[in-house]
Amino acid sequence: MTNQITTFDQLAARARELAGTKGPVRAAVIGSDEGPTLRAVGRAEEEGLLSATMIGPRNAIADLAAREKLTVDHQSIIDHAEPVNQMTAVSEMLGSGEVDLLIRGSIDIRRLLLALFDRSGNFRDGRRIVSHLACFATADYPRLLFMSDGLINVAPDLDRKAAIIENALSAARHLGVAMPKVAVLAAVELISSAMPITLDGAILAKMADKGQVQNCLIDGPLSLDVATVPEIARQKGVVSPVAGQADMLIVPNLETGYSLYGAMTLMVKAQSAGVVIGGRVPVVLPLVCDGSESIYHSITLGTLLSLSR
């Protein structure tokens, strides 16, 4: 087991180290005609993390590369202007096993997700559920903070939440988090039938006790401050191995995760990364509020997960 990765710098170093041993991942950039993505991909390529196939309108990509002073191998461009054709190309690459990592460029997020979920898209890994995993680093927190799911599963029921946790756990383990501490978030710490979300938190915690979810510590319901601030956990009298030191936040629904992601990037100014996991390959998918740096972090995370499969 590797040492626990606690910063994005360590994450990038580990991804470079793995790519150095196993070779760069074969990545496809869906809608490569987008500046910040192209810059981040160029950097990752230079560092030996990946070799990219650029899917998008050839002329626009070439112009952009010239403007951004990036070298793009014209052999690596698959010339498709239309998103529907871009996704067909992706599906073919997935079918023939020629791609290890997908990277979202200019393609609309919803369009991308709908195409990936299409049964003919060759993306699904059997019945395994697909979820979005976010990862934050802030000055105030001594480790990376994972969050799921703010993008794909709208209102997950208990079983789906357990599956979301399993997906996130497998990713966290690849980052060396040996026994991830999982906080199932709610507005309060106590269980109340008036707030059904709190019941899910309690049951998931019990499922971990019973070994139904393994190799992790789960506590819930927990409010965000109790989950992440030891002093507040103490003041509120919440004693658990998770309270005050969560590695992972499980949000009750998509809207909560999406708002939280926005607040973490815009108001907290956290460094962030986002990937879709649970499919045949990881998909690098930072959100709209993310900048170029986040795209690079997301690529390093996706690369590490891809090489750890």
Next chain:
Amino acid sequence: MIKSSAEIIAAARELSRGDRKRRVAVAGAQDADVLGAVRSACDDGICEASLFGDETTIRELAQKNSIRLEGMDIIHQADPQSAVLGAAAMADSGQADVIMKGFLSTSTVLKGILDRRFNLRSGPTLSHVAVLEVPAYHKLLLMTDGGMMVKPNLQQKLDLLRNAALVARALGISPVKIALSAAVISPVAGMPQAEEAATLVDMVRREPMVDCDVAGPMSFDQATSADVARRLGVSNSVAGDADIFLAGSIEECNITAKSMIVFADAIFSGVIVGAKVPVSLVSRTDPVIGKKTSIALACLVADYYQRMGGGR
């Protein structure tokens, strides 16, 4: 237009320097944190206080925590219900401007306020409005409801909007820009929150809220960042400049607000609105400045009600 916690406190002090001091009736005052908050608000000239609760315990707690009780009336009420009714009666008679929750449950306080013996009922829905001063945002951000209404339906969301807009007006915000949360920028099947936001916008269009711009569905990032709004190709007066963010559930509001309190040094204050007097409540874990701001905020809301003729 008030833009910070310090300005909320300054405005409340200004009120109390005028014709009369605002008075806070504390229901169940046998709570060290609440006593401390009220003391510091009184010392700052924000308000005066009447303490309803168990007198012996109040005095013991004050002594143990070195909190002076000078200038505060203590009205002995041994049980929580009587303490609330005492505070509510005082507010009903116009002698108190704010009711503050002490050592008793929120539902006990609300039951007392809504008691038919008093004329303190106002709108159909009581809700919690959080006021956040976030260093990275260019003005105060109001969020609702992260404290009371678990999963508001469409009608209740409309009530929540009206309640939050009152707080915004009390802070001198005009026009009030309101964003209706969803994770997408257009209504999408399978995402009820987005569909409801679109319906709400329609409802408000038919029956406008005075001096309010309401827009949605809108994600948090789009509501608070002009840059994100531009990248998404959205242009309306609310995007990137929201005063109020209406969340879809208590969890969404609470978790998002707390991320800014924990990680972005946001100063949090809050008030319950929907009755004829504002109800102030502070949490043990709120820092001193947050508690003081909450009391000052409630005084400003009370003053706004009184000026509008709707309050006690």
